[in-house]
Amino acid sequence: MKKISTKIAAFILIAILICACNAVKRVPDGKLLLTKNEISANNKSVKDENVFDQLYQKPNSTFLGYRLRLNLYNLANLKADSTYQAKFTNNPGKFERKSKWLSVKQVNRLGKSFWYYGIHEFLKKTGEPPVIVDKERTDKSLLRLKYYYFNNGYFNVAAAYKIDTLSIKKAKVNYEITPGNPYFLDSIKSNILTPVLDSLYQTIASNTFIKSGNQYKTDDFENEKNRITNHFRNHGVYYFQPNYVTFDIDTINKVNLANINLLVGNYSFQDGDSTRTEPFKIYKIIDVNIYTDYSPSSNMMNITDSTTYKNFNLYSQGKLKYKPRAITNAIFITKGGLYADNKTVLTTRYLNNLKIFNYPSIQYEVDKRDTTAQSLIAKVYLTPRKKYSFGTTLDVTHSNIQDFGIGLSVSETIRNVFNGAETLEIAARGNIGSSKDLANPKDNFFNVVEYGLDLKLNIPRILMPFNTDKIIAKSMIPSTLITAGFAKQRNIGLDKENFTGALSYNWTPKINHTARFDLFNIQFVKNLNPKNYFNVYGSSYDALNELSKEYNTNPSYYNNPLDKDLLIEKGTLGFTDDVLTGNANFLKPIDPADFQAVKSIDERRLRLTENDFILATSFTFSKTTKKDLSDNNFYLFRTKLESAGTLLTAFAKTTNQTKNFSGNYEIFNLEYSEYIKTEFDYIKHWDLSKEKIFAFRSFFGIAIPFGNSNNIPFSRSYFAGGSNDNRAWQPYSLGPGSSGALNDFNEANMKIAISGEFRFKLLGSLKGAVFADAGNIWNVLDNVVDVNSTFTSFSDLKNIALGTGFGIRYDLSFFVIRFDLGFKTYNPANEIDKRWFREYNLANSVLNFGINYPF
Structure with a gap:
């Protein structure tokens, strides 16, 4: 208790120190701390983040409205070294006294300790120095604002700013913009000097970014320039560059209208001391040469082996180590074809994907044998990785x-x-x-x-x-x-052995699309210790044990006459067999509900202890708009369809295989699983700017047994709860339905999950999040008959659980460490009038630890 009180007191003391900090403590005299930027356009406040991003100076960051990082910086001693030394300069005897029980070296090293030095370095790095209003940067900000509006069609924009002093050493900057009326595009014309380029342009002219009636935007002109360049360079125009595309914008005698003339000049090149121009040419590939063991560190290539395969020339400095097809399959640059940038990129991508070469180099040179100078030799240089x-x-x-x-x-x-x-x-x-x-x-x-x-x-x-x-x-x-x-x-x-195999x-199919077809996916799960079932699944044992005390008359099933607890495994199996067969005397007639309970316990035991053989075929497709790791505005869609056991059943029927006593087919003396399973997963992220992100996920999955099975194998079933699911429940502790997770490791064959999470920056690499997770699992179309666990109609959606909470994340760049605290907000396992907020407290909360974001 004393330790807790000390921690609370220390926390309160730190809080008081931070709150008592003077925000302008390190603002020099005559300077002003920037506390706010305001932008108005035509006397109306602007909230657009794109506009605020033009500013060079922004106020210190805040946490819940408080400048935490600024005040942490203000707590630091910026001259910790000199402060430590000053203690001894002003009091020489103090240094001598310390040196008697510590060495001179240790006293000097003490100045670099965390208490004297490290804590101040931490505060400086974690904190932020005060942002001082700077006239030069404010002038640059004003200029960038004018450019921003100009680039969006406001050609007559006017701008000014004023600095308002708020209190001692504090100020805000007001930027006042008068954009005027925007300009719109009127007539669009093109003037392309090279006829062959003009013909190429006409095939894509209708897809232009520059259209009559649109408001002028510089970005549209840049996009059009890049679009034209890509089209030309993908159709043989080897020497074409974006700078050959220019636009003449005519606003003379126009009222907020601009005529656009697209200009593409001829090819300009250096010929000796003079510059010449000539029409652009379309280049074809005359040869594709592949050097399979190129060394970047060597300037010489001693070719000793070569071959030609399907118009590709392969060269090697030693014996050629690759089947030609393996390399040429990755080359999309073809002899006789036109030069194309996209083929170069695709070739590089494919070769890199082989993972047997370092990043390839592809170069082109004009074939001097061609008098028309319209032929290129493609040279592909491959550097093998270590075998x-x-x-x-x-x-x-x-x-x-x-x-x-x-x-x-x-x-x-x-x-x-x-x-x-x-x-x-x-x-x-x-x-x-x-x-x-x-x-x-x-x-x-x-x-x-x-x-x-x-x-x-x-x-x-x-x-x-x-x-x-x-x-x-x-x-x-x-x-x-x-x-x-x-x-x-x-x-x-249960101690398992797991054998797997897949083709x-x-x-x-397209960029950012992936497809996977598993012709077969085999899994054989062998339980090595099924006798340990009731030691593992304690809830099943407890339920069976309580029933035995009501009915059992066989003393050999008990551990002792006093406790009358069932022995594992003799007692549990013996009592279960007696009830299900009816071949025993009981203390009283078996109640139908209790008979069904014993039957359900035994069915679950058999399902979770039996060896599984799964032969599945599946197709998985995914699509994403995510461009790279820094992209926070994207969606991801994934779907999967899986069928198991169908081929085995077809084979068994075709070959007239006999069924076992349960009416099922077997392979290797083992009943195989037969089911169909489908999943849909959708994730969407919205970038709200200022490192604020809203992430959403929805998931639906269902596996339906049929034919040779009346249940789904444990390894293919669904569970709910955990750090990547509903974070207010522990893994396997939610559902099925409103049953209240009566069993250990609860699972089912249908799942719905929906999550939303708002992520924001706290301090540096420390991030925060608030979240809401909804979902549950149910049994459907299998051998489970408990009405609380099964999904029979849409009215069962009322049993979707809701968890809410908050978390912190620390970004280590290569992965994220995550802690989430989840609270049970709506628990379908409770009575109907006690489901909302009855367990919304720390005692019933769940702390989750995870690596990387949950979705």
Whole structure:
């Protein structure tokens, strides 16, 4: 209690110090602290962030209206070194006394300690120096404002500013803009001196950014210039550059109207000491030369091996190590074709995607053999990566199963393994972790163990017995991925072995579109310790144990006559079998509801302990508008359709296989899973400026068993709760429906999730967020009959749970560390009149730790 009181007192003291800070403490005499910028246009206040972005000077940042970073800076001693030394200069005896029980070196080093020096450096780096009103920067801001309005068609803009002193050493700057009336585009004409370019332009003229009636915007002219340049350079005009496109803007004798004349001159080049001009030429590719083992560090190339394949010339300084097709498939520059920038970019992208070369270099030179000087030789320089590379990674992990984990993996990558640009990766991994939810009678901290071996073979083409180029063109950068893996784990007490294998095809139909087709995806899950089920799933054991005390008469099922707790596994299985078969005497007749409860417990035990064999085929498609990592204004859509067991059933019926006693087909003496599953995931981010972002996510998934199955395997089912889901609930602790998560590791076969999160900057790399998460899981069309857990109609949407809360994030640039505190706002497991805000308190809150953003 004493420690807590001390912490509270320290917190209050720091708060008082910060609040008591004088904001103008470090503002020099005669200077003014900038507290606010105001912009008005035609005497109306402007709120547009694009306009405020033109200003060179902006006030110090605030947190909830308070200049926290400024005041942190003001708390710092800017001359901590000299202050420390002054203590001894003014009192020499003090230095001698300290040096007696500390050495002279230690006394000097004390000045660099955190208390004397480090804390002030921290305050300076975390804080912000005061923003002083600067006339030169204010003048530049005014000029940029005028340019901004001019570039948006206000050619007669006038601007002024005035500095208003608010109090001692504080001021705001008022920018007053008088834009006048904007100019609009009137007639649009073009004058292109090279006839062949004029013909090319006419094919795209209708898609121009510059249209009669539009308000003048400089950006439209830049976009049009780039559009024309791209079109010309993609149709053979090798020497064309954006500076050849100019615009004549005529406003003479016009009232807020401008006539536009698009001008494209002839090609200008240096010929000796003089400059010449001539019409632009269309260039064709006469040869494509590929140098497969180019070394940038060497100026000489000693070619000893070469071959020609489909009009491509391949050269090597040693023996050619690649099958020609493997390289030429990645080259989109073709002999006899026109020069095109987009083909160069696509070739570079494909070659880079092979991951067997360093970034390729593609150069063009005019063929001196062509007297018309309209032929180019394309030279592709490839620098191979090392054939073998070894890698290790050490990870600290947090997941829905593990509270804490340490993972080590080692891998060996072999490039061009079959001389067809294939890449083979062999990886071994191991992981130890801790889980408080794991059945752990010995109370070991590291109670999760996993190790495995994975093989991945990537082939840079569609591996099929027939040609697929007409279906999936090579411009879509297709590839085939063959994977196989084995893993053994002890994570939820049943101790599993997991065998996986897949044959997948990947391609990109368009930029920012991806498609994946898994011809087959095999998973075999073997439970090594099914007898431990009731030790792991304690809620199931408790429910069964309570029922046994009402009905059981067999003393051999109990641990002792006094407690009468069922033995695991003799008692649990014995009592369950007695109830379901009716071959026993009971203390009283079995109530139908209790019979159904025992049946449900046993069905869940069988489902979660049985070995699973899944043979699935799936198709996944995703589309995003995200341009790069810094893009915060985008959307992502992903959908997946998966079918499992259908091929096996078709084969069984065709070959007249017999069913087992349960009426199901088997493979390797094991009932295989049969279901169809579909998912839809949509994420949208809005950039609200000033590092404020609103992020939204919606997810719907459903898996329907049929034929050989009446339930979905645990590995293919859905759960709710956790750091990447509804953050007001722990993983697996929400749902299904309004059942109240009666079981351990609750899961179901349908899920709805909707989340919204507002993200904002706090201090430097420290970010904040407020969020709302809604959703739940349900059983539908499977063997679960509990009405509280099943989805039967749209009225069950009333059981969607709502969690709200706030969080902090620390951006380390390569990943984000995240803490979220979620509160149960609407809990469908409670009685109808007690669902809203009854658990909205710290006692029922959930603290989540995560890596990177939840969506």
